[in-house]
Amino acid sequence: MEFWFEFASTYSYPAAMRIEALAERRGLTVTWKAFLLGPIFAAQGWGDSPFNIYPAKGRYMWRDLERICARDGLCFHQPSVFPRSGLVAARIACVNATAPWLPDFVRAVYVTNFAEDQATDDPGVIARILDGLGLSSHDVLADAARDEAKAALRQRTDEAIARGIFGAPTVFVGDEMFWGNDRLEDALVWKIGTASGCPAASA
Amino acid sequence: MEFWFEFASTYSYPAAMRIEALAERRGLTVTWKAFLLGPIFAAQGWGDSPFNIYPAKGRYMWRDLERICARDGLCFHQPSVFPRSGLVAARIACVNATAPWLPDFVRAVYVTNFAEDQATDDPGVIARILDGLGLSSHDVLADAARDEAKAALRQRTDEAIARGIFGAPTVFVGDEMFWGNDRLEDALVWKIGTASGCPAASA
Numbered sequence: 001m002e003f004w005f006e007f008a009s010t011y012s013y014p015a016a017m018r019i020e021a022l023a024e025r026r027g028l029t030v031t032w033k034a035f036l037l038g039p040i041f042a043a044q045g046w047g048d049s050p051f052n053i054y055p056a057k058g059r060y061m062w063r064d065l066e067r068i069c070a071r072d073g074l075c076f077h078q079p080s081v082f083p084r085s086g087l088v089a090a091r092i093a094c095v096n097a098t099a100p101w102l103p104d105f106v107r108a109v110y111v112t113n114f115a116e117d118q119a120t121d122d123p124g125v126i127a128r129i130l131d132g133l134g135l136s137s138h139d140v141l142a143d144a145a146r147d148e149a150k151a152a153l154r155q156r157t158d159e160a161i162a163r164g165i166f167g168a169p170t171v172f173v174g175d176e177m178f179w180g181n182d183r184l185e186d187a188l189v190w191k192i193g194t195a196s197g198c199p200a201a202s203a
Numbered sequence: 204m205e206f207w208f209e210f211a212s213t214y215s216y217p218a219a220m221r222i223e224a225l226a227e228r229r230g231l232t233v234t235w236k237a238f239l240l241g242p243i244f245a246a247q248g249w250g251d252s253p254f255n256i257y258p259a260k261g262r263y264m265w266r267d268l269e270r271i272c273a274r275d276g277l278c279f280h281q282p283s284v285f286p287r288s289g290l291v292a293a294r295i296a297c298v299n300a301t302a303p304w305l306p307d308f309v310r311a312v313y314v315t316n317f318a319e320d321q322a323t324d325d326p327g328v329i330a331r332i333l334d335g336l337g338l339s340s341h342d343v344l345a346d347a348a349r350d351e352a353k354a355a356l357r358q359r360t361d362e363a364i365a366r367g368i369f370g371a372p373t374v375f376v377g378d379e380m381f382w383g384n385d386r387l388e389d390a391l392v393w394k395i396g397t398a399s400g401c402p403a404a405s406a
Contacts, residue, residue, distance in 0.1 A: 046255055054247055056369040060382055067389070166259040179263055184383045188271070 001187060003030050004105070004160060005121065006037040007086025007093075010051070010065050014072055014108045015181040020103055024082070026188055029187040032102055034093035035160040036086065036153065037168055043161070049083045068181070075115035080167040084113055086123040089155075090142040092126070094153045101133050108133065204390060205375040206233050206395070208309070209240040210289025210296075211322065213254070213268050216313040217275055218384040219372070223306055229391055235305055237296035238363040239289065239356065240371055246364070271384070278318035287316055288324040290356075291331060294347040297356045304336050308375040311336065325341045 003019050005012040023030045024066060033066075041050070048169045052056035062078050064197035096102050108129045113120040127137035143149065150193065171178045171187040178187040205220050210214040226233045245254070265281050272279035299305050311332045313330035316323040323329065330340035332405045346352065361371075367380060372383040374390040381390040 029227075054369065056367050060369065060380060063380070064382070064386075071389075073384060148208070164259050164262060166257065166263065177263060179267070182383075183267075186274075 002026055002029060002033050004033040004035055004165055004168060004170040004172070005111055006035060006168040007089045007106075008049070008083035009037060010061060010114070011068075011181040012045070013065075013076075014068050014074055014116045015184055016064045016106055016110050017074055017169075018072065019184060022184060022188055028047070028188065030103070032093060032097055033156065033160075034048055034086075034090040034097075034106075035157045035168075036090055036151070038085075040161060040166060044166075052082070069114075075111070077117050078114055079117050081119070081121075088123050088126050088141070088144065089120060091130065091149045091153050092130075092140055094156055095144055096140070101135060104133055105129065114195060116158060156157040180192070188201075204233060205236050207236040207238055207371060207373040207375070209371040210238060210240060210312055210316070211252070211286035211311075213264060213285075213317070214266070214277075214384040215269075216374040217277055217316045218387055219309055219313050220277055221275065222372075222374075222387060225387060225391055231391065233306070235296060235300055235309060236363075236369070237289075237293040237300075237309075237356070237361065239293055239361045240372075241288075242360055243364060243369060247369075248284055255285070272317075278314070280318060280320050282316055282320050284322070284324075287322065289376050290324070291326050291329050291344070292323060293357050294352045295333075295343055297345070297359055298347055298352045304338060306331065307336055315318045324362065354390055 001013070001023060005016055020030050041177060043045075046053060049058075051061050066076055068074075078095075086109075089105075093102060093106060095104075099105075107125070109120050112118045112125060112129060113143075120127050127141060130140050132135035165174070167179055169181060171184060173187050173190045176187075176190055178184070178190070204226060207219070208219055223233050224343055244250075251262075252386075254264050269281075271277075289312075292308075296309060299308075301310075312323050312329070315321045315328060315332060321328050326344060330344060333340035333343050337377060366375070370382055370385060372382075374387060376390050376393045377382055379393055381387070381393070
């Protein structure tokens with residue numbers, strides 16, 4: 001299954017924390033697909049997170065996320081800055097998609113932002129996360145700053161748009177799309193070809 | 204628990220079909236609160252359903268709703284007109300909120316719109332639903348056309364805005380708000396005062 005995520009996305013946090021364990025239990029592997037929501041939102045006329053543009057929805061989201069994290073046993077503190085750009089982290093995740101350390105890196109960035117309220121849009125904070133994983137932050141950051149890395153993330157985001165993605169997290173099982181942390185369980189049990197309408201609907 | 208719903212709302216359909224049975228199993232009663240999303244969306248600058256304004260989200264929603272209905276054993280056909288105004292049905296539901304036939308009426312309107320693709324914005328269709336429940340459609344429609352009924356629905360919608368409602372369905376357990384068909388189960392098991400942050404977050 002493909003897991004499409006944006007580092008700034010609030011509901012991607014609980015999803016990123018649990019998807020690998022859930023998938024493993026079903027013998028599935030997760031393909032990690034970092035992308036950027038900014039260009040997708042901009043195409044809809046949004047210059048900011050919809051949770052900031054629509055305050056009632058935003059207030060609810062923070063409370064809802066708090067409840068979800070409490071239920072899942074995840075630490076959560078509303079970040080003092082939202083959204084924090086996931087650009088640097090996303091370039092790293094994009095060009096290291098199959099690295100064995102990638103899932104740990106992704107989870108660490110989410111925890112640093114949404115539980116520890118640290119500036120994950122700051123390359124220095126990302127460097128500390130990389131060093132903490134036993135990597136050379138200098139090398140990884142330099143690699144992710146190359147033009148090829150920038151182009152790879154742009155291409156990934158174009159692919160997201162082409163596949164109909166409009167939010168994060170989004171999971172694909174084959175061509176079947178599931179949007180939101182709420183749909184992980186449905187995606188995990190999805191059988192291609194089910195839910196093809198209502199045969200009894202001749203009423 | 205309070206169930207706030209809008210007859211034009213797609214995800215209110217599966218929620219309306221299952222909430223009473225779910226609540227009864229837990230010894231809870233449902234208070235049915237019809238309201239209109241139109242004025243709430245208009246205040247956000249939307250002159251139409253967001254599912255029409257944002258096509259990628261709309262396409263996903265119809266497929267998602269199809270899957271949900273299939274999972275719940277509900278008949279579903281994408282209505283040929285969307286959204287259908289719930290104004291007449293909402294006035295009826297508002298002034299008959301405690302009538303013993305109200306839950307059956309609400310469910311019948313949803314089925315008529317989302318499974319049978321009939322024009323539930325047409326008072327004639329609503330009349331047939333009322334007659335089918337053994338009621339006098341003439342009396343119920345006349346009652347719902349009075350100025351008092353119109354004022355009651357406007358007041359209900361103002362109350363929705365004041366309570367922070369931004370979409371449908373929305374469930375309240377005390378002051379705790381749950382948005383969406385996806386949150387019914389969480390609302391049913393909600394204990395006042397839980398999810399008060401993350402005590403281990405001193406990292």
